[in-house]
Amino acid sequence: MTQQQILKLFEAVQHGKLQPREAVERLKHLPFEDLGFAKLDHHRLLRQGMPETVYAPGKTPEQVAQIVRQMLKRSPNVLVTRANRVIAARIRRFAPSAVFHPLSGAIAIRRDRTLHGKGTVLVVSAGSSDIPVAEEALVTAELMGNPVAHLYDVGVAGIHRLLDNRESLTAARVIICVAGMEGALPSVVAGLVAAPVIAVPTSVGYGASFGGIAALLGMLNSCASNVAVVNIDNGFGAACFASMVNRL
Amino acid sequence: MTQQQILKLFEAVQHGKLQPREAVERLKHLPFEDLGFAKLDHHRLLRQGMPETVYAPGKTPEQVAQIVRQMLKRSPNVLVTRANRVIAARIRRFAPSAVFHPLSGAIAIRRDRTLHGKGTVLVVSAGSSDIPVAEEALVTAELMGNPVAHLYDVGVAGIHRLLDNRESLTAARVIICVAGMEGALPSVVAGLVAAPVIAVPTSVGYGASFGGIAALLGMLNSCASNVAVVNIDNGFGAACFASMVNRL
Amino acid sequence: MTQQQILKLFEAVQHGKLQPREAVERLKHLPFEDLGFAKLDHHRLLRQGMPETVYAPGKTPEQVAQIVRQMLKRSPNVLVTRANRVIAARIRRFAPSAVFHPLSGAIAIRRDRTLHGKGTVLVVSAGSSDIPVAEEALVTAELMGNPVAHLYDVGVAGIHRLLDNRESLTAARVIICVAGMEGALPSVVAGLVAAPVIAVPTSVGYGASFGGIAALLGMLNSCASNVAVVNIDNGFGAACFASMVNRL
Amino acid sequence: MTQQQILKLFEAVQHGKLQPREAVERLKHLPFEDLGFAKLDHHRLLRQGMPETVYAPGKTPEQVAQIVRQMLKRSPNVLVTRANRVIAARIRRFAPSAVFHPLSGAIAIRRDRTLHGKGTVLVVSAGSSDIPVAEEALVTAELMGNPVAHLYDVGVAGIHRLLDNRESLTAARVIICVAGMEGALPSVVAGLVAAPVIAVPTSVGYGASFGGIAALLGMLNSCASNVAVVNIDNGFGAACFASMVNRL
Amino acid sequence: MTQQQILKLFEAVQHGKLQPREAVERLKHLPFEDLGFAKLDHHRLLRQGMPETVYAPGKTPEQVAQIVRQMLKRSPNVLVTRANRVIAARIRRFAPSAVFHPLSGAIAIRRDRTLHGKGTVLVVSAGSSDIPVAEEALVTAELMGNPVAHLYDVGVAGIHRLLDNRESLTAARVIICVAGMEGALPSVVAGLVAAPVIAVPTSVGYGASFGGIAALLGMLNSCASNVAVVNIDNGFGAACFASMVNRL
Amino acid sequence: MTQQQILKLFEAVQHGKLQPREAVERLKHLPFEDLGFAKLDHHRLLRQGMPETVYAPGKTPEQVAQIVRQMLKRSPNVLVTRANRVIAARIRRFAPSAVFHPLSGAIAIRRDRTLHGKGTVLVVSAGSSDIPVAEEALVTAELMGNPVAHLYDVGVAGIHRLLDNRESLTAARVIICVAGMEGALPSVVAGLVAAPVIAVPTSVGYGASFGGIAALLGMLNSCASNVAVVNIDNGFGAACFASMVNRL
């Protein structure tokens, strides 16, 4: 039932087909959104190319395939995160354009390639073992209609690698910065640009890295003021946030 | 605006005084509760003797007094928590019946003494230094219209003191159990009764008690299944929860 | 030996069949409960339909089966938690009415369907991955003789789903609220009802969810005062506590 | 020395006034930025109305005053954070337009009122004790040239207050969401809007709130994907990040 | 009422002065200990010279004095812990033999000097800042009737100081080992003796000592098997445990 | 080289067979213990029936067997901890008297059954899942020459079970108290006896038990003063400490 239907309710009363008391009663049982509350219009987002997403862990290939098949009916683009080769093969049977990204386990089906982001989303990462999380962010950002670029393996202990790529950094409209261990990269990057930097700690490291806590704390305590942080290993979330910013 | 007024809206349409489109527009700007959503009727609670509450820390005696004076206009009973003698004196100027409880710092104004709880709320505490939190629970529970009783200084290292009071324990309908240090009391109490036991860890202790964390963890891991836990030192919250249960 | 037997002891002394000194000696060696202490009458609980329970992890299917077989002799209803299909099949050989709930791994044998709870216990959960814990709570509450209902997948980031079900919420006498990640659901639910809300944090989530600690802390710090908390993933414990409240 | 001067270096070589070897040597000792590296042009930011900022704690009123006096020479707008009445009085002697915000301790000198943000930055907060942090965010965002609005005291345990203000929420371009205790507000707000939500945990609460850790963890684990987080009590940082986004 | 009185109860029944049913009823209301349960006979302990103890923090000098005065009526020896000079002066008015130990704040009144311990309790400590806790242990152990000795400032970074005192170490029957910082001393000491070593972590240190947690963990993980641990700064508890062992 | 040999060194000098300077040089290279330092005489302990011990995890059955075979040459009693059936079978080939305890994985070879402990070491445990750790303590204590007894499944939520066994408790000279979850048992037990109680937290539990931390903290914060604590799951260490106390 839509607001159109609420209008009809009033019209029915106007035309004497419905008593006011009955109308009030029907109104009380209307779903939330029909009453004009701020329910996010997910269909609008989907029409703009925002993908629907499946989190694969804990589901059989068959279950993932079924969910994806349903999603493809209403959404041109679909993303599966943390999947594997078997799932990808199963999906390609009915969606041959599905691309599997082996490091992150992401599967992207992109049938609508309209760009919605206004600038480039740059994904920067520190060590080679941070790449799976960085790749998840990159694939997600691209599927959400952003021009994307990446800059990998530019950890702070070899600061020259980062500085050699200063043009990529300043060219980006939004930066996603992925790092494990001490999580220092976002602070350095944020000091080199005037763009918002979304920091993603990774669970990479051993000993006192505590599964990403060291990196998380480092990023929360960044001495740069254009840094905000998402959860450990949450490349997907960083890309969602970046997309929302990049559409402004 | 109330549902009565929504009815009038429909009647206005019915009588041709308002166009349906205008009515929909007015409806969209109605406050949440007028549309029949589940907003808790705080006034009903107040009519039943539930007190309004002020948390005193960070407020001047004058500020607390002003708030209390306002509350007394709409609520017969008022509770101030974590206050002190100065605040109590200030309040007694216009509310001479206010009672100050020095251990917990609670100030209770009880003008409506109707009982709403169906049984006794018993407050049990372990050590003498847990009494401030226990007293906060006791005063709150009483002000909320519960018959109350207490049993203090029955720590588990002297189990006989607890067992000597077995009749009080079994007579209670709801038990609030306050303990610091190892937080073992709720497990022992819960094993002796068939009533729900609400456990309150206190920040009493030193060294590895970590401001109440040891007690909190002990209570969460209770081997008794009729124990639920509230936050550290939260005597007030335990009494609220107990009152809600005791009115069932 | 029961209090009846203590009476006989006095009668024996009365009739000169026993010397006072001997009687005192026998008394000193009586078990605890015979002396009138508050020992919970588990048999009474069982007669009222409270199930006996087996925690399956670490036991072979054969061991679980043997324990269940013993329990069925004295208790009409039996619950096995955290089991699997193999154990369920083994139990159905001698208890064909046993129902296996695959998400939670609970096995319920319910031969006595008397209702003991006075109202509905509603189990509310946030995300689809919280359902195993929610199901454990639901199955347990039902087996303990409560009318039950559930409301799943009503996480706070889509608040309209919760509000669309406002009638279920207000109809419940006791609410069990299961949530992982940020654990915010109990606060929102508690603000919509006047019933006690028992919060169960789940270990769902990744990164900084720390196996349920984030949700646990969120619930302990709830700004609503009708919330109490049980241990992480403890759907069983929440249902026990809810049952005890619902019988009041 | 600027790039202009590097040009002159080459011209000097071109004109035979300098030997190539000498030029290389001079080049090696040039400051970093002159060589074309990505050094953030702070002066450009200042020209656009970005304020310079002093963190007051640990400095005497005299010291703060001296620093502010210096800053006012090169920057039209200056912000002092975590100050007090005494410092404000000292500053007003030479900067009478300085406005002191007593809850947050912020002092704002705003001589350039150009708007740089493209939409409204809305500051939402949960409880009344979160207001100091919210105010710091609000004052900072305004001084950075953003149209601002605020919505206070809309905690999740009274969800209707939030929903009654649905128009303010959807009107904002960027939202800063400040909450202590369980930190659930950002998740609920983010589910109601399509804008980026910057979450600020506050150290408000007691017991197991652990000085804001409970709220921080809640926000990092938000089930909404348009949420990013800054450090505990960091209203200033949230406003900086929001400003950077709002200028995109 | 004592077991003597239970005997009289039976005799009353025997002599027909009391009906069995009445006797059972009286029995049910007897205190715990009268029924022969294991209640620790504190008076026996006191007769053997175990002191009664007052924990001074949070009490006024007057309150402490009153409690001590009461204790002196039933106990020859009294200990006040964590007190100060003012309290000591107040107590000396009526108990001139009270000795104040300024480092630990302990006040000892020792009117019964009988030795109950069978060997020497040696208190060993690492750094000079551990001495307050060591002194509390020493004073307590002495007041409990143990021959005592101490060995201070023998931290592991100067292992020769410890080895130079090897005779004191091997002469002790029970050792209390007090250390902050890395808490390594108990492991080294325990490797040099065949006596039980009671380890007391202190909150001495800064940075990552976390108020004694580093020392506590070090002691719990001791590679020596004759070490057991008490709470941080708990010199009193260590002496109690040592006394109980030394009386065996 | 023994002190006997140092004596010979002096005699050689006395008899002119060695120059003083040479003697000093030889002395400087003597091993530590020969110089009279407090090196624990392990052989003396072994002669008294203290077993040698192998920690099995990380070793092949063959490796464990070889080590045990070596130990049997110099020690009548040998203990293997955390082993399994395969290792036990391998050892029984050459030590047919080896007894395997399946719950704890302990293998005990006891060829010398002399009693060295002066009283009974009682092992008390809370839940059935604590028994592996309790069994390790029991087997170890017995092998070290202590008369032992045990009291299992006497958790604090059913306090009557503990009280029904009050005679066992008061008969023990040293008590080892094993408990997981909230770790409350040692406090209750210690309040019932005048013996030293050695508390062993176990890693039993789930959710917020944190692998035994909850129990560990509970025990460290015990309100009873005759409790000392060893590491989580360290049944072996508790038995060593108890043995050392029981030989005093």
Add this chain to the structure above:
Amino acid sequence: MTQQQILKLFEAVQHGKLQPREAVERLKHLPFEDLGFAKLDHHRLLRQGMPETVYAPGKTPEQVAQIVRQMLKRSPNVLVTRANRVIAARIRRFAPSAVFHPLSGAIAIRRDRTLHGKGTVLVVSAGSSDIPVAEEALVTAELMGNPVAHLYDVGVAGIHRLLDNRESLTAARVIICVAGMEGALPSVVAGLVAAPVIAVPTSVGYGASFGGIAALLGMLNSCASNVAVVNIDNGFGAACFASMVNRL
């Protein structure tokens, strides 16, 4: 492009082959190091015998082999850490001199045996289960051109073993000290020498050792002032740091 090429740039301008403006533009796109910044000359290090290193976990034997083969082209010495027998066999096919160290999993290819360290690097370890980490440090230090020695199984609970080796300790120029459990060894060792001691906590231990945190905290809080610490289990890092010191 090298500084030589910058010189040519100036010469081209000098000779009129290039316009100053063009030269500036080329300069702006030069890589970082060419402009004279402090980029570490890794080739120089390699020429001095510093090995290149592969961290094996997460890579297939084939992948490790390929990387090693590449490294051998530019570096005489190559180290693989945390590998296994299969990887070692695969590498020996083309590098028969590769030595596999089974405890640490290190594979060392050492074709250049020049010594670069000026004294001996001594690796000291506490328990036998610390040896894998100690071996990683030893192999790494040797491959980096240091004379090495080791002293294993000298835990602090048997202090004589350490003291018996006092000559090895004082002979070392740099000491790496590896210990798990309470992590006390570095403090004791550092007190016996005037050399820098690099402490490596290991994840050895159980219960409250928390995967090495207890040892880490112990070492950070060392009462000796010649101790610095690296990450848990980081034998490789300790050897790198030691090598850098030993070349001074």
Add this chain to the structure above:
Amino acid sequence: MTQQQILKLFEAVQHGKLQPREAVERLKHLPFEDLGFAKLDHHRLLRQGMPETVYAPGKTPEQVAQIVRQMLKRSPNVLVTRANRVIAARIRRFAPSAVFHPLSGAIAIRRDRTLHGKGTVLVVSAGSSDIPVAEEALVTAELMGNPVAHLYDVGVAGIHRLLDNRESLTAARVIICVAGMEGALPSVVAGLVAAPVIAVPTSVGYGASFGGIAALLGMLNSCASNVAVVNIDNGFGAACFASMVNRL
């Protein structure tokens, strides 16, 4: 007693003035160091200009003054850490050359200015609030006879400031790197030099910096391999370690 005296012992035996048995007995009671064990010769260190040190907190100005006066008799250089102006004034009465450093509270008396370090110890710090710890390191290193230099306020968010000082960095023989907040500076610095870097986390920061833990974890997880770490705020310890390295 020295080894000279041991020689005399043998000579006495040689000359028949002492019986071998008596000599052995005297030997057994000799202090540790006389027997040739590795006792650090502190006097040798002092002769080389190593200062004696007093930690001022918890001592009265008079107490500090007395200790310093004693130290000056045997040591040319004396350091007082964490002192204040009052203590400095008190010391200057008898040691007019004492220099007070107000930021760190260090007081340095330097009467012997011999240089013992072979190169420069450079102290680098991130933010202005890290300077107190950096100053403590600088003053200590200088007093220990090292040529020193410092480079303050070169935090990683403004990487150009660090790079502009590349010559200072490469000129240092040992670097002490002080940083709070995210603790990223040591990683960046270590990547720019071939010298050992000693990292000092500071307790600077708020919110999730947790009194320096964030910085500590960042440093322990540094991706650079020439970094070792000391305790939070331990500028003194870092300088001691650096001095020991710089004398190699």
